[in-house]
Structure formats: C-alpha cells, structure tokens
Amino acid sequence: MQHTDTDMSVMLDAVVISEVRFLRDCLAEIMIRVPQIGVCRQAATLDQAIELLETAQPDIVLQDVAFPGGPETASRLCAAGHHARVIVLGVCETEENVLAWAEAGIAGYIPNTASVDDLVALIEQIERGEQPCSSRIAGSLLRRVATSKQVALQESSPLTLREREILHLVGAGLCNKDIARRLGISLGTTKTHVHNLLGKLNLQRRAEVMTHVHKAEHRTALR
Amino acid sequence: MQELRAALILVPPLLADLVRHVAATRAANLDITLSIIAKIDDPAELVDLLGRLAPDLVIFGPSAAVSRATETRLPRGTRVLTLSADLKRILGPDEGESAPLTPESLAQRLREISRSI
Secondary structure (H helix, E strand, C coil), X not given: CEECCCCCCEEEEEEEECCCHHHHHHHXXXXXXXXXXXXXXEECCHHHHHHHHHHCCCCEEEEECCCCCCHHHHXXXXXXXXXXXXXXXXXXXXXXXXXXXXXXXXXXXXXXXXXXXXXXXXXXXXXXXCCCCXXXXXXHHHHHHHHHHHHHHHHHCCCCHHHHHHHHHHHCCCCHHHHHHHHXXXXXXXXXXXXXXXXXXXXXXXXXXXXXXXXHHHHHHHC | CEEEEEEEECCCHHHHXXXXXXXXXXXXXXXXXXXXXXXXXXXXXXXXXXXXXXXXXXXECCCHHHHHXXXXXCCCCCEEEEECCCCCEEECCCCCCEEECCHHHHHHHHHHHHHHC
C-alpha cells in the first residue's frame, strides 16, 4: 500500500496470477485503470505468487480461475497473503462454484461473463466489501452459512448423536417408556442415556431438560 | 492509419474485451486501427454473417474444433488467426504458423495482415 504525494489517498498494490502470459499482460494493464490501484505485479506460478505475497505484501490478488489448484490455491494465497484480498477472475456463476470459492476464503469474484469495464467496476465494489451476485447465489450462501453453523453447534455439543435424539424427546415431554418404544431400545438403555445426558448438561431433573431444549430452540430460531 | 476489420468468433467476453482494449492499443501504435465489426458466439450464424460482413480478419477463440471446421467455409481472402486452447499461442494466418500469444505478438500479426491485404 502506498500514499501518493499529491492527495495522500491510499493506493493499492495488486498481483495478477495466471499461467497465461497474454492474460497477465493484459490484466496488469487493465488493473492500473482501477483508480485505487497504483502498482500491478504478475506471477505465473504459485511459488512466484507466494514469494510476491511475502515480499511485496499486495492488497489485492487477482487469481485466474483456470490457475492450477483452483479454490485450494486461493485458500493457500489467502493464508499466505496476510492482509491481501483474493479475487477470482472468470468464475462460472453456478451455486456450486461460487460456494467452493467462497469457502476458500476469497474476498470476491469476477464472473466469466464480465467485460473489461465490468472488471474495473467489480474490483472497486469488492474493495468496498461488496459482491454483486444473483438472488439465487445469495440464497445459497445464506443456506450454507446456516448449515455450517448447525454443524459447528453439533460438533461442539458434548452429547452423542443418540443422547441428542433422546434430549429432544425428553424436551418434547415423553417419558422413558415412550422414548424406549419410539427408538426401539430397552427401558434400561433409555434410562442410562437420560442419566448420562443429565450429567453432561449438568442438569438434575427432566423439567430442566425441557427448559434447556426450549431455550436452545429459541436461540436457533433467532440466528 | 490502416483499418483492419475483424470478427471475433467464439471468443469469451473478457478475452474479446482484452483483445479490443489492449491488443488494439498496441496495433494503433503500429498505425493500424483494429475495428471489431462483429462478435459471433453462435456457430450456426457464422458462415452467413461472415459472408455478409466480409471481414479482413477472423479471430477464433480457444475452441479449435469449431474453428477448423468453419475455416474452410469462410469468404475467400479472409485471414484467420486462432487463439490456442490454452491461450498460450497464436496460430496463423498462414498454415502451420504459430507464435507465443502476447499483446505484442498479436499486434505484430495484425500489422502483417494489414500489409498483405
């Protein structure tokens, strides 16, 4: 990042990463047209890119979608780039693709239908923390975030899958005999599970289990 | 300035724009005006459109199978450049001719073609 002498506005450094020289040369010229970008360097290999990330510490990395490794490479660049924001160029805007790149940690993407003018405008928008995309893509991203949250909650739970299952049945007001019948297990096994889950959740009585479950459901609904 | 009328065939949007913006700028430095008179993405329209437009030059995108099949049906005298599938080489205008694809090499090809028409 540089400050210009005249207006002290912040100028950004960029790196274009592509195996294709024609794309690198052209994109480096185009990138300079983005008002905030002062310098645009080029890398043809991942090693060159990582070296540039360490030495030049760019603000923006523009990765060609066809660069070997795809999202995995983007993930490595994100990890190696300190504060660099990775933007992927030429993404085919399917839900599956966008989610894969999003999970790699990119700051934004340029769709494969973009023109040069779109490219310049999109980089400016991504720099402001924005990413234009279709409502379908936005919906997919929201669903993925929600699913990830639920998985994380489940993984952080001290209960086993069976205990969580029984927890919800106790919370629904079922007695041990009904739970045993519902799950097709013995009454003794059911009692053991209930005993264990009470201990793990530091609860004393079934009424407390019901309160615990209702509170958890309320928290989930608010997220 | 000599005008070179070109049609881009099956060239993806961004690549077409890069040719238009970057290579055309280089060509202008060589006293050639590159005019993109058509951008054709539907193979079914190719022969008819090219017959009517009669461009000096056709640039095929990285979709070689389509370009080779179509090349034989182009209007006589139309010069053909093809961007290789990996975008690393430029093929043509003469058969078997090939060079690394850079903005400079593309502009150089445009100059050679403009001199030969």
